[in-house]
Amino acid sequence: MAKKSPGSQKREDSLSRERIIDASIALLDEAGESGLTFRALSLKLATGPGAIYWHVANKSELLTAACDAIVARAMNAPLADATPEATLRAIALGMFDAIDAHPWVGSTLAHAPGQLPAVRILERIGQQLRHLGVPREFEWTTVSALLSYILGVGGQNAANAQFAQAEGLNRTDFLASVANTWSELDPAEYPFASSIAKQLPDHDDRADFLTGIDLILKGIGSR
Amino acid sequence: MAKKSPGSQKREDSLSRERIIDASIALLDEAGESGLTFRALSLKLATGPGAIYWHVANKSELLTAACDAIVARAMNAPLADATPEATLRAIALGMFDAIDAHPWVGSTLAHAPGQLPAVRILERIGQQLRHLGVPREFEWTTVSALLSYILGVGGQNAANAQFAQAEGLNRTDFLASVANTWSELDPAEYPFASSIAKQLPDHDDRADFLTGIDLILKGIGSR
DNA sequence: ACATGATTGGAACGCCGTTCCAATATTGTG
DNA sequence: CACAATATTGGAACGGCGTTCCAATCATGT
Incomplete structure (x- = not known):
């Protein structure tokens, strides 16, 4: 539907490892260690848990990356x-x-x-x-x-x-x-x-x- | 709670905080941190999770006590x-x-x-x-x-x-x-x-x- | 225009800690 | 000794977790 800047036709709300890590840091800062769950993360990123797993192997890797x-x-x-x-x-x-x-x-x-x-x-x-x-x-x-x-x-x-x-x-x-x-x-x-x-x-x-x-x-x- | 007196008619297999902690230590030594679950503990003590909660407030207290x-x-x-x-x-x-x-x-x-x-x-x-x-x-x-x-x-x-x-x-x-x-x-x-x-x-x-x-x-x- | 592969998102699985409660064992009292 | 009161048990059930799976959608090269 929406055409982007010349060159890239990627959707603006596409996920990326970086966006996921940033959102994780925000969640951890807001609610502490127990605040980081794949469900809360999906909610914040307006997606599902499955999509996150395409960019990140598991929770441990995500925590280490945020750290x-x-x-x-x-x-x-x-x-x-x-x-x-x-x-x-x-x-x-x-x-x-x-x-x-x-x-x-x-x-x-x-x-x-x-x-x-x-x-x-x-x-x-x-x-x-x-x-x-x-x-x-x-x-x-x-x-x-x-x-x-x-x-x-x-x-x-x-x-x-x-x-x-x-x-x-x-x-x-x-x-x-x-x-x-x-x-x-x-x-x-x-x-x-x-x-x-x-x-x-x-x-x-x-x-x-x-x-x-x-x-x-x-x-x-x-x- | 548990009373010990001469002539006590307590059943031999009754639970006690001490037995629970000993079993927890055994479980932790055998299988590491993730080995201690209320289900595994119930199995080892031949009881149900609910019975354990009568002697111990929650998992955190149990871990601290074992430690x-x-x-x-x-x-x-x-x-x-x-x-x-x-x-x-x-x-x-x-x-x-x-x-x-x-x-x-x-x-x-x-x-x-x-x-x-x-x-x-x-x-x-x-x-x-x-x-x-x-x-x-x-x-x-x-x-x-x-x-x-x-x-x-x-x-x-x-x-x-x-x-x-x-x-x-x-x-x-x-x-x-x-x-x-x-x-x-x-x-x-x-x-x-x-x-x-x-x-x-x-x-x-x-x-x-x-x-x-x-x-x-x-x-x-x-x- | 279409085929192909990358990417998404939501349903479902098997655990977990915890709560609840009916059933049972023990104790205190007449 | 009977029987109410209390202490203790054990299993079912709840909601939430990390993770897996897969059909649907998007982006791209031809």
Whole structure:
């Protein structure tokens, strides 16, 4: 019916891997991990589940692709020329902020070991470790420690966000409720946890994350 | 709920939270995370799904309880008297080995932030940090960094195991396939990843994990 | 104008977690 | 000991999920 711009006669509403991934990201951002279903996606794209499967193998691949889009954006951001340490901190913070903005990335990343998104982070960190002069024989353990820490924090942030959402709480109320549980633990059995509970609601995730990175960097420097 | 008293006339095959959790652990160990379903559980316990729900609120609680049983076992193991550093290493290795033996614990732990299983680990680590003389104002960031690292490594090990199982590979073949993918990346774009690929199949997860712990401990010591 | 292959979209399948409820087992009371 | 009250069981049923299948439609080369 409608004739398009000269050359292409493709329908304007045709599906494509890219449109599907964009819609998936939107769905995940709006409703969290459980918000991405093939039915909700079909609805948003005004099509059926079958059509989506022509462009995407399965849900796992779709999640990884959505995750990769976010990670690629974060890892391709230009960085000011600085010392390798400062650059490593910037890379780590970039991932922290990306996961903070899209909590589902944290848990998806944790479920796609060795896949493209994780490799992007590994690559970026590894290059800086070489600039830092880390000996070849320590490269793997070092990059692996940093990556594990970043993924660990990211996974926990994702879990916190999901847990809070499941209970209908915001971050502050959720932390307060956890702190309350901890403070009611038997001080004889849990002296540390019960005493640290009061610090829980006021702490700064981002600052703590960075302190952890610095701890590891300090450890690397003093080898 | 279940009452136990002398002369009790309870049927021998009665359900209990404990029996359900034990059966869940068995199922998870046999078939991985996806092996735990209320139907499989009913079959194993020779009952119906409804009966299980009388003892357990939902699947999430069941998973957390199963996870907690494993973590409690690992964290209550007696430790030789030793320096705080050595004890911290032993605690960390205890969790690593527990997750290695029950990969599903790694991913369950990552999804239950602030819950009992995580608190057990936090408590054990925190006590040693106090023995180590970490100042109060650094306690939270320090324990949090160690916990994040441990959960991060655990989560990745869990994901590796699950991924490998999904593709029907053992750990060695899975690592080899990942290494192969990495080595085929464009060396111009991924110089680090493509060059480190060959070290992937031969590395020792457990030793690398411990090196990461030492890196953090060294960072703590040199504050 | 038509044949061919790419692409669509909706129906259907077999799972899942969860709920519901009638049936049964156990306990407390006269 | 009888019998009401309560605790516990187990299976049917519900809605939603990922995935598969396939007839219908679209785009393209001849």
